[in-house]
Amino acid sequence: MRIDVDVLVVGGGVAGATAALLLAEQGRQVALVDAQAPASDWPGEDYDPRVIALSPGSAAILEAVGAWPGPWADRMAAYGRMQVHAGRGSIEFKADQHGLQALGWIAEIPALRATLWQRIESNPRIQLFCPDRLGEVELDGPRARARLESGPRLSAELLIASDGARSPLRRLAGIEVDEWHYNQHALIAPVRTERPNDGLAWQRFTDFGPLALLPLADGRSSIVWSQASERTLAQVKMPAEEFLFEINACQDSPMGEVLEVGARHALPLVRRRARRLVQGPLVLLGDAARSVHPLAGQGLNLGLADAAALAECLTPVESLADRGRALDHYQRWRRSASELIGGGIHAINETVRLPAGLGKHLLGAGFMLGQGLWPARELFVERACGFDRDSPALARRARAA
Ligand SMILES: Cc1cc2nc3c(=O)[nH]c(=O)nc-3n(C[C@H](O)[C@H](O)[C@H](O)COP(=O)(O)OP(=O)(O)OC[C@H]3O[C@@H](n4cnc5c(N)ncnc54)[C@H](O)[C@@H]3O)c2cc1C
Structure with a gap:
């Protein structure tokens, strides 16, 4: 038996799950396949190490699908101030100076995903296939045809790859990817100060x-x-007291000394950029489209903007058989956003790695200049919050509200 749907979404992380809900809202029949359901033992006692900074624009996109703030709002922290320091320079942003209640929220990815999945499970237009994966896919006809590993065959007008940075579906489709290996790992952990x-x-x-x-x-x-992979991997394993000594030698935050560190994890950092975001009925979004260095906290914000942008491009398209121009628009729009943000973050990371601390001092001088220029800070806040003209209308609603 073959199941015919309008949209087949492969990968129900935060970006893919949001896209599934937005397209179901348009009255489309959606199938969502994911290799793994949200963990049933979540929430645990302590915070999940995968916490991210979520912009107000992203929160507005989640709100549009009924997934914000969600049942775990008390585990999220709003931040009203942001300070960034390099060398002797620094820049500070305050939400109230820009007419905002918060510059963003720090949220756990599993909380966002579990909230989205609750919405999906109660949505009659979405069929869930989980745990499951694509076994085969054919993309050369007008409809995508796929076979799931567990057996069912599906066909869809639109196939969405939102299966993460190493996207197996992107690979199956033969879409090439540019990669920059930073030889860096990010150390993530909760700390008490x-x-x-x-x-x-x-x-x-x-x-x-x-x-x-x-x-x-x-x-x-x-x-x-x-930091350099070698250093991070050593820090994950060293005794806590040694790690506290290393971090306190490098940080001078207003929170004072770091007194305690929780479980430490290391994640490799790679920038990836798919050469195309659309191929026939296939569309890439989220980390499957690109992944960026975490120094500006923009990866998931870009992925949520992809989901909202795709829905916006498809709004006037009644039958997805006529998706061609809408998908071309999506590809141009999201490629330019990825280049601007991904390229900008990459340039900052490369600058600070210049020898003899030169890059750090250059960046610090730039921060001092920016601190004195209110219009520059306003422009930065508009973009980082997801309110600029290039952001999807759903995100910009948060500014209007
Ligand atoms: C250290 C670090 C800090 C970060 N901080 C921030 C931040 O502050 N702000 C921010 O916006 N971003 C941040 N990011 C980036 C952010 O974590 C990612 O951009 C985001 O989680 C990607 O979401 P996604 O839904 O695109 O992909 P994923 O979360 O990777 O989801 C992919 C989904 O696809 C499923 N899947 C995989 N393979 C298959 C398959 N074969 N078949 C079916 N399903 C499959 C998986 O089970 C998963 O559910 C950070 C990243 C790192 C590494």
Whole structure:
């Protein structure tokens, strides 16, 4: 038996699950396939190490599908201030100076995903296939045809690859990817500091790489420290006291000394960029389309903007058989956003790695200049929050509200 749907989404992470819900809202029949259901033992007692900074524009996109703030809102921390330091320079952003309640939220990825899946499970237009994977896929006809590993055959007008940075579907489709291996790993862990975070997101470009302390709802912070792989992998294994000595030698945040560190994890950092985002009935979104260095906290924000942009491009398209121009528009739009943000982040990371601390001081001088120029800071906030003209209409609603 073959199941015919309008849209087949492969990968129900935050980006793919949001796309599935937005397209179901348009009245389309959707099938969602994921290799793994959200963990049933979540939430655990402590925070999940995968916490991210979510922009107000992204929150507005999640709100549009009924997944914000969700049942775990008390585990999310709003941040009203952000400070970034490099060398002797620094720049500070305050939400109230830009007419905002918050510059963003620090949220756990599993909380966002579990909330989205609750919405999906109660949506009559979405059929879930989980745990499952694509066994085969054919993309040369007007409809995509796929066979799942568990047996069912599906056909769809639109096939979405949202199966993460190493996207197996992108590989099956033969789409080439540009990759930059930074030879860096990010160390992530919750930390307790002398003073609570007071809603401050803080970052310093240290001699070893960018170190961020992101506020958690219980007053602690979550660190993301991107450094040479060798150094990070050693820090994950060293005794806690030794790690505390190393981090305190590099950080001077208003929260004071780091007194305690929780479980430490290391994640390899690779920038990836798919050469095309559309191929026949196939569309790439989220990390399957591109993944970026975490120093600006933009990866998932880009993925959610992809989901909203795709839905926006398809809004006027009644039958997805007529999707051609809408998908061309999506590809041009999201490729230029990826280039601007992904390329900008890449350039900053390369600059700070210039020898003899030169890059760090250049960046610090840029921050000092930016601190004195209110229009430059306003422009930055508009883009980082997802309110600029290039953002999808669903995200920009948050600015209008
Ligand atoms: C250290 C670090 C810090 C970060 N901080 C931030 C931040 O502050 N802000 C921010 O916006 N972003 C941040 N990011 C980036 C962010 O984590 C990612 O961009 C985001 O999680 C990607 O979401 P996604 O839904 O595209 O992919 P994923 O979360 O990878 O989801 C992919 C889904 O596809 C499924 N899947 C995989 N293979 C298959 C298959 N064969 N068949 C079916 N399903 C499959 C998986 O089970 C999963 O559900 C950070 C990243 C790192 C590494």
